[in-house]
Amino acid sequence: MKMLKWKLFMATALALAAACAQAKSTTVTSLSIDGKTIPGQTINLHIILTGKHLVYAGGCSFYPGEIKTSKDNTNINVTNPTTQNSNTISTETVPAASGTGCYDSTTGLWYAVKVYGDHTDFFVPYKLPTGVATYQFSATFSGDSDSNGSNASPVTVHARYPNNAAVMNFFLSD
Numbered sequence: 529m530k531m532l533k534w535k536l537f538m539a540t541a542l543a544l545a546a547a548c549a550q551a552k553s554t555t556v557t558s559l560s561i562d563g564k565t566i567p568g569q570t571i572n573l574h575i576i577l578t579g580k581h582l583v584y585a586g587g588c589s590f591y592p593g594e595i596k597t598s599k600d601n602t603n604i605n606v607t608n609p610t611t612q613n614s615n616t617i618s619t620e621t622v623p624a625a626s627g628t629g630c631y632d633s634t635t636g637l638w639y640a641v642k643v644y645g646d647h648t649d650f651f652v653p654y655k656l657p658t659g660v661a662t663y664q665f666s667a668t669f670s671g672d673s674d675s676n677g678s679n680a681s682p683v684t685v686h687a688r689y690p691n692n693a694a695v696m697n698f699f700l701s702d
Contacts, residue, residue: 552676555579557595559667559680562651567659567687573597573652575607575667581675583614583645588630590642593672597652599663605652614645642674656687663687 556578563571575595582592597605607613620642624630629640656663663685671677 552671552674553580555581555669555671555675555678557667557669557678557680559597559665559683561665561683561685565656565685565687567656567661567689570653570655571685573605573654573665573667575648575650575652575680577609577614577648577669577678578646579675579678580617580644580646581609581648581669582672583609583611583616583643583648585611585616585641585643588624588639588641590640590673593670593675593677595648595667595669597665597667599654599665601664601666604654607650607652609645609648611643613650614648616643617646618644620644644674656685659687660689661687 558576558578560574561571562574563569565571575597577595582590584590584592592609595607595609596603597607621639622642624638624640626638629638631638654665664682665685666682667680669678
């Protein structure tokens, strides 16, 4: 009889786990450039991540994925979705392994908090090198335990001096 109860318990647990399993959320990463693309000037890379994803809120919250920005395949910045650059749409408290997350001394259990957002928005300032050149900027979200990663379409920048600015820059630069 005990074995039958155990098998019934295990079958129920497996069925419940399968029913509760959720597909990862889809995300979209976008990248645009703000500012004049003049050599030696600072532009702003504007990155937006949409779709349900984890947001870091400190304390016992899950760590989210990373958003990497690069120029010509060279990393220039890594940013995480946080409560400072993202909205919060929901939170969920989940059990955590012993020694991870936070400990509730009242219940004697470990837990962690999943904080979700669906819009992360931030800027990365970047000073263009001097000299006329073409650069390709990109942004990539790595994904997290609950959402898939995504890549922004690359943005090509043609850094050029307006009119006689190159001559003036040559004489005025250090």
